[in-house]
Amino acid sequence: MSDGRPDVLALVGAGVMGQTLLGGLLRAGRDPAGVLVVDRRAGRAEELHDRFGVRVVTDPAAVAAAGTVVLAVKPQDMGDLLASLRDHLRPDVLVVSLAAGTTTHSCEQQLRPGTAVVRVMPNTPSLVDEGMAALAGGRHCGPADLAAAEELMRSCGRTAVLAEKHLDAVTALSGSGPAYVFYVVEAMVEAGVLLGLPRATATELVVQTVVGAGAMLRETGQHPTVLREQVTSPAGTTTAALRQLDDHKVRAAFVTAVEAAWSRSRELSRGS
Numbered sequence: 534m535s536d537g538r539p540d541v542l543a544l545v546g547a548g549v550m551g552q553t554l555l556g557g558l559l560r561a562g563r564d565p566a567g568v569l570v571v572d573r574r575a576g577r578a579e580e581l582h583d584r585f586g587v588r589v590v591t592d593p594a595a596v597a598a599a600g601t602v603v604l605a606v607k608p609q610d611m612g613d614l615l616a617s618l619r620d621h622l623r624p625d626v627l628v629v630s631l632a633a634g635t636t637t638h639s640c641e642q643q644l645r646p647g648t649a650v651v652r653v654m655p656n657t658p659s660l661v662d663e664g665m666a667a668l669a670g671g672r673h674c675g676p677a678d679l680a681a682a683e684e685l686m687r688s689c690g691r692t693a694v695l696a697e698k699h700l701d702a703v704t705a706l707s708g709s710g711p712a713y714v715f716y717v718v719e720a721m722v723e724a725g726v727l728l729g730l731p732r733a734t735a736t737e738l739v740v741q742t743v744v745g746a747g748a749m750l751r752e753t754g755q756h757p758t759v760l761r762e763q764v765t766s767p768a769g770t771t772t773a774a775l776r777q778l779d780d781h782k783v784r785a786a787f788v789t790a791v792e793a794a795w796s797r798s799r800e801l802s803r804g805s
């Protein structure tokens with residue numbers, strides 16, 4: 534028990550993000566007996582039970598046993614979900630929402646008055662304990678609630694507590710960010726194949742380059758401009774490539790793309 538709430542955690546929605554967090558929680562030592570998964574796809578029960586040893590149900594009423602309820606359904610499904618959970622949740626429950634563009638205010642309005650809600654924006658590298666999650670507390674959420682939500686997310690990566698006004702930007706940057714990196718990797722692998730490398734070799738070269746560059750950023754703490762300049766020899770190969778990226782406005786395209794994701798997150802918060 535913590536804060537008088539039962540230790541049972543209910544995870545509603547066992548898709549990509551829900552299952553990723555579930556794996557992290559169990560790797561971090563959470564007892565599968567204290568985790569309940571609710572998913573409306575009946576077939577998930579056997580699959581998740583076999584893989585993780587957790588109890589899986591389709592009935593939302595099961596959340597009545599939980600002190601903490603994590604919501605990991607698509608933003609478009611949140612309205613129906615909150616309506617189906619409202620009367621079953623304990624009055625002292627902590628609700629943790631992972632849904633993009635869904636504000637704590639909108640969750641609070643659809644739940645019993647006074648319900649503690651934390652909005653979280655995680656990302657898929659949580660699958661390998663390298664996630665980045667930003668958290669913002671709602672109006673009924675105290676420091677202990679926020680700390681409890683942070684502890685959940687720390688099971689599979691790093692966390693940052695931010696003002697909620699920043700969460701659309703976080704969604705655009707680190708929430709969607711892994712997809713941008715995978716997109717760049719795809720393009721680089723295609724380039725390697727074009728130049729005659731076997732696909733498997735090109736993939737190995739690119740993946741290790743991305744992992745290595747990421748590790749350098751983290752471990753040296755150097756500014757990316759400094760690290761890029763170290764690679765870029767006068768009249769060399771890198772500068773020839775970077776000129777093409779600048780000519781094709783790739784930097785500007787990234788800024789515009791992230792802004793489009795931010796804008797879409799804001800649209801989702803307005804229910805569109």
Ligand SMILES: NC(=O)C1=CN([C@@H]2O[C@H](COP(=O)(O)OP(=O)(O)OC[C@H]3O[C@@H](n4cnc5c(N)ncnc54)[C@H](O)[C@@H]3O)[C@@H](O)[C@H]2O)C=CC1
Nearest residue numbers: 546547548549550572573605606607608610614632633655
């Ligand atoms: N996939 C990602 O990279 C990230 C996703 N998110 C957020 O996480 C949430 C989930 O996204 P994904 O896992 O990608 O979606 P998903 O579609 O893979 O999984 C959603 C799951 O929710 C279940 N579900 C839907 N309505 C339900 C209900 N009423 N009761 C019980 N189960 C229900 C579905 O059966 C499905 O298993 C979204 O709100 C998304 O914005 C946040 C950050 C990153």
Ligand SMILES: O=C(O)[C@@H]1CCC=N1
Nearest residue numbers: 633704705708709710
């Ligand atoms: O694409 C999406 O809407 C979700 C939110 C952040 C990453 N995936």
